[in-house]
Amino acid sequence: MKTSGVEFRGLRRVFGSTVALDGLDLAVEPGELMALLGPSGCGKTTALRCVAGFEHPDAGAVLIDGKDITRLPANRRDAGMVFQSYSLFPNLNARDNVAFGLRVRKVPAARRHARAAELLELVGLPEHGGRYPHELSGGQQQRVALARALALEPRVLLLDEPLSALDAKVRVTLREEIRRLQLDLGITTIFVTHDQEEALSIADRVAVLRAGRLEQAGSPAEIYDRPATPFVAEFVGAMNHLPGRLSGGGVTVLGRLLPVDGPIPEGPEVDVLVRPEAVVVTPMAGDGPSAGEDREPAAAGRESPGSGGRAVVVASSFRGSSARLRIRLGDVELLADVPGHDAVRLAPGTPVTVDLVRRPVLVAPSARPSPAPLTAGAAVRRDAG
Amino acid sequence: MAAVTPILPGDAGEAPAAGAPARPGRPARRRVWRGVVLIVAAAYFLVPMGASFWFTVHSEQQGFSLSTYAEILSAEGFAASMLLSLALAAATIAVVLALTLPALLAVRLGAPRLRPVLEVVCTLPLVVPPITFVTGISTVLRWGPDYLAATPFWATLIAIQDETFPVVLVMAYVVLALPFVHRSLDAGLRAVDVRTLVEAARNLGASWPHVMFRVIIPNLRPAIASASFLTLALVLGEYTVAALLGYQTFPVWIVTVSGANGRLSVAVSILSLLITWLLLLVLSGAGTKRKDA
Numbered sequence: 001m002k003t004s005g006v007e008f009r010g011l012r013r014v015f016g017s018t019v020a021l022d023g024l025d026l027a028v029e030p031g032e033l034m035a036l037l038g039p040s041g042c043g044k045t046t047a048l049r050c051v052a053g054f055e056h057p058d059a060g061a062v063l064i065d066g067k068d069i070t071r072l073p074a075n076r077r078d079a080g081m082v083f084q085s086y087s088l089f090p091n092l093n094a095r096d097n098v099a100f101g102l103r104v105r106k107v108p109a110a111r112r113h114a115r116a117a118e119l120l121e122l123v124g125l126p127e128h129g130g131r132y133p134h135e136l137s138g139g140q141q142q143r144v145a146l147a148r149a150l151a152l153e154p155r156v157l158l159l160d161e162p163l164s165a166l167d168a169k170v171r172v173t174l175r176e177e178i179r180r181l182q183l184d185l186g187i188t189t190i191f192v193t194h195d196q197e198e199a200l201s202i203a204d205r206v207a208v209l210r211a212g213r214l215e216q217a218g219s220p221a222e223i224y225d226r227p228a229t230p231f232v233a234e235f236v237g238a239m240n241h242l243p244g245r246l247s248g249g250g251v252t253v254l255g256r257l258l259p260v261d262g263p264i265p266e267g268p269e270v271d272v273l274v275r276p277e278a279v280v281v282t283p284m285a286g287d288g289p290s291a292g293e294d295r296e297p298a299a300a301g302r303e304s305p306g307s308g309g310r311a312v313v314v315a316s317s318f319r320g321s322s323a324r325l326r327i328r329l330g331d332v333e334l335l336a337d338v339p340g341h342d343a344v345r346l347a348p349g350t351p352v353t354v355d356l357v358r359r360p361v362l363v364a365p366s367a368r369p370s371p372a373p374l375t376a377g378a379a380v381r382r383d384a385g
Numbered sequence: 386m387a388a389v390t391p392i393l394p395g396d397a398g399e400a401p402a403a404g405a406p407a408r409p410g411r412p413a414r415r416r417v418w419r420g421v422v423l424i425v426a427a428a429y430f431l432v433p434m435g436a437s438f439w440f441t442v443h444s445e446q447q448g449f450s451l452s453t454y455a456e457i458l459s460a461e462g463f464a465a466s467m468l469l470s471l472a473l474a475a476a477t478i479a480v481v482l483a484l485t486l487p488a489l490l491a492v493r494l495g496a497p498r499l500r501p502v503l504e505v506v507c508t509l510p511l512v513v514p515p516i517t518f519v520t521g522i523s524t525v526l527r528w529g530p531d532y533l534a535a536t537p538f539w540a541t542l543i544a545i546q547d548e549t550f551p552v553v554l555v556m557a558y559v560v561l562a563l564p565f566v567h568r569s570l571d572a573g574l575r576a577v578d579v580r581t582l583v584e585a586a587r588n589l590g591a592s593w594p595h596v597m598f599r600v601i602i603p604n605l606r607p608a609i610a611s612a613s614f615l616t617l618a619l620v621l622g623e624y625t626v627a628a629l630l631g632y633q634t635f636p637v638w639i640v641t642v643s644g645a646n647g648r649l650s651v652a653v654s655i656l657s658l659l660i661t662w663l664l665l666l667v668l669s670g671a672g673t674k675r676k677d678a
Contacts, residue, residue, distance in 0.1 A: 051433050052584070052588055053587070054584050054586075054587075072633065073587075074584070074588060075587045075588070075590045075591055075592060076587075076590070077588075079588070080588065080589075081584075081585070081588045083581050083584070083585060085581050086578075086581075087578070087581045087585040088585075089582060089583075089585070089586075089600055089603075090577065090604055091603040091604050091606075098585070100591075101589035101590050104589060104590045104595060105590060127542055145585075149588075149590065150587075151577065151589075152590065249537050254617065359439040
């Protein structure tokens, strides 16, 4: 299969008073799976539709293999697309749906039927060729749609939230199968999703979009561990916002001086962004359900806990390998992830001390109107983990 | 590509959702009521038809006889008016579909905000009485200053009034059929995700005509069939416009004949009802037929 790179150059698209794309610049390498991730209205679907030819940018260009295709009609773009809603032609059975593009290109019947059978086998539905869309489940319909998009051996595969209409279990199996297929075929793929877990789990690179612009593009690990902006940090994974004070090239938060990663806003009062797994929780000696037991600090990274704020576990949600705790510190709450086996001794009501793993943190301009005490004022902005 | 490992079936075994089980009720009583409603409704239609049929086949003098029906075929003007009405119906269906379907599609895909406008325009003929409509048409047709006599405009005005095939009637019927055709097609378009189907087809390399004839029309077949049937029924039953413009269409012929031969005109009405039903069956059959690519 041919592999091609896709490039968005200063793409701009305005709908009435809404700016869907505001100068998007992004390059998708040949053979890679790029996930476009962002909240509703960030322009990710519009960007994909610009590649497919269903939207025409007001400014900028879309290039495939270095060639400007911005003005090319949709039927001459050579980009296979799988849609969010079920898009199989209801009057055709699965085999004829897959063979539709080949029929348009006047491929002889015998060859297109053989090709359709081959593709249906590829997506795991060799026995379903004679079935009509209404006789197929949602997952099966999207598999047939995938086979149909691949039938013409397109240069680029475009996936517009293809899993969002499916139930959770099917979604997970199908996304893994899409990834396996993509790797096997080596086809350049752009996958639009608002589901960060989906994006992080199957993409080679993730591009986070916000208000029509690229916030950050990088590997899933980069996006999660080294978010370039507070928006990315907040959007991908759960994030605590703790009040901190800039001092001596670092930031003091929960009584500990930590190095700062990324841009430093004007201080001295700032918001420090901390992942739940970077919060170290230690049961306090002689108190609560864990009294008398092993008092090692419970945290994802056990790096030199310090003497943080005194707090109490408010709620605990067990997730198997880990548990997410909601902890009250002063008059506010924060999230912490601890190993699953620690959940018992950190039951709600347990007094604990909280501390932070020593690693660089992102800081954002303080959202608070007046200076807050350094060991209080923590707020949880988002829980999407 | 054939060498690639097939992916596992996964959810391939999933079955489409089954319908919910029927609620237990009081079947015997419900069945009785259903029967009553059916009998009353059937009587409403069948009694007048039965009475009409009896009127055409029985007389005091001759007793039972089917001679009236035999008369129809030889009656003067029957075949000509019937053929004219069928030809007008076919032309009207073709024109009204060719006008409405692309318009509805264009509005739905390109300018959804214009949908209410299109709906009002298409519904307008319902609120204009046919007598007003035909008065307007005849006024326009009569108008024609002498200095236009040598122009193609004049020639066109005359051509569309040709008695063998009055195009002016097709134009009038297209307007009269618009509300029904619009309703049917709009309901059909609502039932399918037209935008996604069009985009999927375009994405697979289909040109616009290909999208229209291979994707849209096959998936709108029931709606197109119902629009066609309503138009056919309208044309086969329309009297006012044809009569006032002076054309001998089938309904006009029935009325003309009824003055001279009441029994014959009732027999023709029954026959036309049967023909209409037959065409309905043909059209609905065409509407539900599934055709493989």
